[in-house]
Amino acid sequence: MSHAAQAYSRTSHATGTAREIEAQALLKAAKQLRDVQTNWAGPDTNMHKALLFNRRLWTIFISAAESSENPQPIEIRQNIANIGMFVMKQTVEMQMAPDPSKLKPLIDINCNLAAGLAGKA
Numbered sequence: 001m002s003h004a005a006q007a008y009s010r011t012s013h014a015t016g017t018a019r020e021i022e023a024q025a026l027l028k029a030a031k032q033l034r035d036v037q038t039n040w041a042g043p044d045t046n047m048h049k050a051l052l053f054n055r056r057l058w059t060i061f062i063s064a065a066e067s068s069e070n071p072q073p074i075e076i077r078q079n080i081a082n083i084g085m086f087v088m089k090q091t092v093e094m095q096m097a098p099d100p101s102k103l104k105p106l107i108d109i110n111c112n113l114a115a116g117l118a119g120k121a
Contacts, residue, residue, distance in 0.1 A: 022061075023117035029054040030110035033103045043098040051091050054106060058087045083109060 016024075032050035039046075062084035064070055065077040072080075087106060094102045 019117045023114040025057050026110040026114040026117070029057050030107045030114070033107045033110070037100045037103045037107070040100040047094075047098065051094060054110070055088065055091050058084045062088075083113075 029050070032046075032053055036047045036050045062081055065072075065080040065084065070077055087109060090102060090106055094106075
């Protein structure tokens with residue numbers, strides 16, 4: 001199990017249901033990305049840290065979606081994996097040609113999924 005997955009697992013046991021933890025993590029990633037976008041002065045350490053956190057989070061989601069032990073229907077798992085692949089592609093594009101407008105889809109995806117997990121969609 002990766003370090004990020006272990007940390008996620010420890011946090012999930014301490015603070016709430018899996019859905020609540022996932023929503024909190026998505027909102028944390030969205031906030032970091034939004035902070036980068038709002039305070040844009042070009043690529044910097046904060047941008048790289050925010051993208052890394054978001055990528056690690058989505059790596060966990062993709063891995064869970066691909067797991068044969070995942071109880072979700074295959075259609076939902078495929079949708080999560082497809083969104084995750086888009087997130088990864090968008091992240092690479094942001095790293096190759098930094099532009100704060102490229103953060104909007106990542107922020108929107110994280111916020112919308114967090115709202116859905118929290119039952120607010």
